[in-house]
Amino acid sequence: MKHFITTADYSQSELQTMLDMADEFxxxxxxxxxxxxxxxLLFFNPSLRTRTSFELGTWQMGGHAVVLEPGKxxxxxxxxxxxxxxxxxxxxxxxxxxxxxxxxDLICIRAFPKFENWQDDRKDKVIxxxxxxxxxxxxxxxxxxxxxxxxxxxxAISQHIGKPQKKKYVLTWSYHPKPLNTAVANSSxxxxxxxxxxxxxxxxxxxxxxxxxxxxxxxxxxxxxxGSFNYTHDIDEAYEGAEIIYAKSWGALPYFGKWDEEKIxxxxxxxxxxxxxxxxxxxxxxxxxxxxxxxxxxxSDGVMDSNYCIAIDEAxxxxxxxxxxxxxxxxx
Ligand code: CP
Numbered sequence: 001m002k003h004f005i006t007t008a009d010y011s012q013s014e015l016q017t018m019l020d021m022a023d024e025f026x027x028x029x030x031x032x033x034x035x036x037x038x039x040x041l042l043f044f045n046p047s048l049r050t051r052t053s054f055e056l057g058t059w060q061m062g063g064h065a066v067v068l069e070p071g072k073x074x075x076x077x078x079x080x081x082x083x084x085x086x087x088x089x090x091x092x093x094x095x096x097x098x099x100x101x102x103x104x105d106l107i108c109i110r111a112f113p114k115f116e117n118w119q120d121d122r123k124d125k126v127i128x129x130x131x132x133x134x135x136x137x138x139x140x141x142x143x144x145x146x147x148x149x150x151x152x153x154x155x156a157i158s159q160h161i162g163k164p165q166k167k168k169y170v171l172t173w174s175y176h177p178k179p180l181n182t183a184v185a186n187s188s189x190x191x192x193x194x195x196x197x198x199x200x201x202x203x204x205x206x207x208x209x210x211x212x213x214x215x216x217x218x219x220x221x222x223x224x225x226x227g228s229f230n231y232t233h234d235i236d237e238a239y240e241g242a243e244i245i246y247a248k249s250w251g252a253l254p255y256f257g258k259w260d261e262e263k264i265x266x267x268x269x270x271x272x273x274x275x276x277x278x279x280x281x282x283x284x285x286x287x288x289x290x291x292x293x294x295x296x297x298x299x300s301d302g303v304m305d306s307n308y309c310i311a312i313d314e315a316x317x318x319x320x321x322x323x324x325x326x327x328x329x330x331x332x
Contacts, residue, residue, distance in 0.1 A: 241282065
């Protein structure tokens with residue numbers, strides 16, 4: 001039984017099959033792939049797009065979604081093994097995953113890092129525990145990667161610039177007042193290199209590079225799929241000739257848990273915001289962001305309101321790609 005936890009577990013052609021199905025859904029195809037099926041959506045963190053698109057996608061394919069918020073509307077869970085459960089958790093993931101598997105045909109998890117210790121957070125314990133003890137497929141709704149967003153992003157890229165291979169793609173760090181998850185940034189590198197794009201990571205300095213695991217996978221993907229991967233701290237060099245600019249803010253990993261120290265550094269790079277002047281250096285480039293996004297912090301009003309901004313298309317695509325992912329997993 002295959003889960004959908006990271007696109008690293010899937011070949012380019014397997015992902016392309018999902019994207020082709022997502023295109024059919026986007027063009028109006030209907031499906032009853034989830035008729036009489038149920039989907040558990042576990043949110044440990046807030047959401048607008050993910051929750052709406054999974055609930056509606058399940059309903060549109062004849063199924064029923066149950067939304068649970070552990071620690072709020074559902075019991076707080078423990079993910080420690082062998083411990084005496086004398087803290088706030090009322091239930092262990094072992095029982096929760098097994099019970100939900102008796103009720104539901106798919107289990108979807110959103111569980112962000114705790115932002116205290118990256119060496120611990122990078123183990124992705126919550127979704128891995130669900131995958132271990134569930135007897136139905138598990139889908140990642142964002143943990144330390146965001147694979148559903150990856151497919152929605154690639155569907156939008158293909159829609160707007162055609163075949164992605166060898167097109168210049170830039171993932172740019174951008175400023176946010178708080179340190180954010182690296183999940184979408186990791187995912188951006190994974191999917192753009194998986195589809196053979198010439199990928200540049202633009203970030204303020206070495207401290208904002210991403211985890212070696214994802215930098216390494218990006219390099220490996222680029223070698224396997226005919227693209228390239230490099231990084232720079234030079235804004236002009238990165239934007240020059242780019243066809244896709246994807247913006248995201250994230251906290252610097254060496255300062256994980258020491259966020260007051262990190263903020264002093266991060267605040268020096270507010271000029272990384274994507275604006276019309278920077279976009280003018282691109283090759284008629286398209287701009288996108290996963291959303292939610294703070295205007296005039298990450299990207300200017302001018303960029304967000306431009307005809308080259310494809311962020312709303314990407315958000316819409318969440319619905320289509322997730323219907324394709326759920327169909328693939330339920331039919332395996
Ligand atoms: N992009 C994304 O996952 O949006 P939400 O956090 O609103 O679900």
